[in-house]
Amino acid sequence: MKITFPHLGNVCFAAKALFNELGIECVVPPPNNKEALEIGTLYSPEEICLPFKIMIGNYIKSIEEGADTIIITGSCGPCRFGEYCELQMNILKKLNKKVDFIVMDVPSDIGIKEMFSRIGKISHSSSKSKKEKIKALYKALKIINMIDDIEADAHYIAGYEKNTGEAKRFLNKCKRDAINSKSADEMINILTEYKRKINSVEIDKQKKPLKIAIIGEIYTIIEPFSNFYIEDKLMDYGVSTKRTLSPSWWVKNTALSPLRINSLDIKKASKEYLPLCIGGHARECIGEAVIAKNEGFDGAIQIFPMGCMPEIVSKAILPTVSKDLNMPIMSLIVDEMTGEAGYLTRIEAFIDLLERRRKSVLFRS
Amino acid sequence: MYYLGVDVGSVSTDIVLLDKSFSVVEELYLKTRGKPIQVIQEGFKILKSKYDDKQITAVGVTGSGRNITSFLIGADAVKNEITAHATAALNIDKEVSTIIEIGGQDSKIIILREGIVLDFAMNTVCAAGTGSFLDRQAERLEIPIEEFGDYALKSTSPVRIAGRCAVFAESDMIHKQQLGYKQEDIIRGLCEALVRNYLNNVAKGKEIIQKVFFQGGVAANRGMKAAFESALGFEVYIPPHYNMMGAIGAAILSSETVKKGEVTKFRGFNIAQSNVLQSSFECDGCPNRCEVVTLEENGNTIGCFGDRCGKHSSKMTV
Structure with missing residues (x-):
């Protein structure tokens, strides 16, 4: 068995470490790029959302490198993500690619027995003892939490650093070194080292940088290629950003959801505007906007792929939120047809808007 | 002492010189024709004869x-x-709201x-109603673009044109022509369709209140102004240098940066004579595959951008 998986932000670090520890061969697809998108666009239905297309590109590249088993997460929610696995199996079958799919889903949707049988498929091909397997899983979880933490720190510090670009440089270097590491332990050591480095970046506490929350559809905000590296750009502009949704958030949220104690703060914050789960992360999007205001953020940017149902609903609600809270919120829609020039202009203009708004507020008081 | 503002747009390249009080002393309106560098050189050649660096x-x-x-210009x-x-609109009138x-x-x-x-x-998905589309329609009807708007004003009973999409708007116009409607009624109908498209797409959910400024190249079209006024129900103002507003704004913004005690980075009008070459390549250093653009002046690299990692742009000598 040679396992592969689609990219989702920092998941590749944890997945690589996990399969290494389990002694299962795995192929990490090349980072998302134009080529993956071109391949995906060629084989996918035209009107499907952007993440689907990039994922197909990932699979094809991995299959070229010998992968024969694909692991993805499933969903039985109301958003189109629930159809991903079935459609993707179909497409690869038509392309004559001989691959197995292992779709991980929560027990409430597929039953606990089915879930264990799916996990069993992976676990049986590992020759390690039970204890070692649990240890491997523990290390993978530790890695995903660490890398997401480092990333969040770097994004926040970027607004305060004395030497512009230091946080970004460390973050990029950290990711490069981590993915090239040989074992999970080595990766953890590298991450520990960079966490220290990023947190010792010289900062100027007197600075009052603009703070922007990144909200919206989970794939397009986590996977930098799909959003034209918006977080990197905001780091270059010296803006502090915060993004609540991340792979580690998702793991925690999914683990706590059977007990209904997941993301209580977000649920509470979104209650006034969207008290229901309507699929995807629409409720989270609204809740995060409200929380961002309470935490003193200057604005929020919502990103979602063209045709994303849950986020279209939240996009319609956000203007009211923005008006009530007196906080600008901009929505950006991405797909393979998005032109980068217009996209950049919007981001720049939004930053100018926040900056000028703040200046004149200072004048008045 | 002048502030120079340059707006390199898709259709036109505008160059303005403002004096200390931000009044326009010189304006150049040139067609970009997809060659921004040559057009700027052309413009600078004109300015060079009158002004000093x-x-x-x-x-x-x-x-x-x-x-x-x-x-290129620093x-x-x-x-x-x-x-x-x-910025340019606020400089004219502090009261402007839209x-x-x-x-x-x-x-x-x-x-x-x-x-x-x-x-x-x-606008995100559709360019119906923008200058290029109007240009094309004027050309198809063999009416000079300058007179296009005046035709619309002559109309007494405008025809309804489908304006959701530029391609369909054109088909619908042809269809209405075949049916024998008068040209001015069709043009007026087109202006109204484009205004409808604008208000329903770009301006959707935005509160348009007075005072409204209408600027950009299309503001020259009197038919569009009239169509906006009849749709909104109040007067729409067209500032005197409506097609230069971007460049004027850029010049005013530049005055703010230099105010902070910096010396201008202006590279002089002499670049009009330089031999400027631009080239692009796809970097194969990593799977990101950035498209990197480099700009050379008389054999020296003066600009490089498009790479995410900074491998090429940080090598810059300037």
């Missing part, structure tokens, strides 16, 4: 070609079109309250 205090650039231009302020247009800006390929709405940009939107 030392007279330029600050330089600002805007428009879709702002990056390449900033390297800009103090590189700003997006939205901020530039808002700006309708329609250029060659973009249409925008900017909402201002008490002199601050509060919100903005740009």
Whole structure:
């Protein structure tokens, strides 16, 4: 068995470490790029959302490198993500690619027995003892939490650093070194080292940088290629950003959801505007906007792929939120047809808007 | 002492010189024709004969070609079109609350309250109603674009044209022509369809209140102004240098950066004579595959951008 998986932000670090520890061969697809998108666009239905297309590109590249088993997460929610696995199996079958799919889903949707049988498929091909397997899983979880933490720190510090670009440089270097590491332990050591480095970046506490929350559809905000590296750009502009949704958030949220104690703060914050789960992360999007205001953020940017149902609903609600809270919120829609020039202009203009708004507020008081 | 503003747009490249009090002393309106560098050189050749490099205090650039231009001419302020247009409009009238800006390929709405940009939107999926589309229709009907708007004003009973999409609008216009409707009624109908399209797409959900400024190249079209006024129910103002507002805004913004005690980065009008070459390549250093653009002047690299990691752009000598 040679396992592969689609990219989702920092998941590749944890997945690589996990399969290494389990002694299962795995192929990490090349980072998302134009080529993956071109391949995906060629084989996918035209009107499907952007993440689907990039994922197909990932699979094809991995299959070229010998992968024969694909692991993805499933969903039985109301958003189109629930159809991903079935459609993707179909497409690869038509392309004559001989691959197995292992779709991980929560027990409430597929039953606990089915879930264990799916996990069993992976676990049986590992020759390690039970204890070692649990240890491997523990290390993978530790890695995903660490890398997401480092990333969040770097994004926040970027607004305060004395030497512009230091946080970004460390973050990029950290990711490069981590993915090239040989074992999970080595990766953890590298991450520990960079966490220290990023947190010792010289900062100027007197600075009052603009703070922007990144909200919206989970794939397009986590996977930098799909959003034209918006977080990197905001780091270059010296803006502090915060993004609540991340792979580690998702793991925690999914683990706590059977007990209904997941993301209580977000649920509470979104209650006034969207008290229901309507699929995807629409409720989270609204809740995060409200929380961002309470935490003193200057604005929020919502990103979602063209045709994303849950986020279209939240996009319609956000203007009211923005008006009530007196906080600008901009929505950006991405797909393979998005032109980068217009996209950049919007981001720049939004930053100018926040900056000028703040200046004149200072004048008045 | 002058402030130089350059707006390199999809259709036109505008160059202005402002004096200390931000009044326009010189304006050049040139067609970009997809060659931003040559057009700027052409413009600078004209300016060179009248002005001296030392007279330029600050330089600002805007428009879709702002990056390449900033390297070429050495800009103090590189700003997006939205901020530039808002700045220029506010300089004329502090009371302006809405700006309708329609250029060659973009249409925008900017909402201002008490002199601050509060919100903005740009066309995303459709370019119906922008300058290029009107240009094309004028050409097809064999009417000079300058007179296009006047035709619309002559109409007594406008025809309804489907304006959701530029291609369908054109088919519908042809259809109405075949049916024998009068040309001016069709043109008026087109203006109304485009205004409807603008208000329903770009300006959707935005509160348009007076005072409204209409700027950008399309503001020259009197038919469009009339159609906006009849749809909104109040007067729409067209500022005197409506097609230069981006460049004016850029010049004003540049004055702010230099005010902070910096010396201008202006590289002089002499670049009009330089041999400027631009080239691009796909970097194969990593799977990101960035498209890197380099700009060479007389054999020296003066600009390089497009790479995410900074491998090429950090090698810059300037």
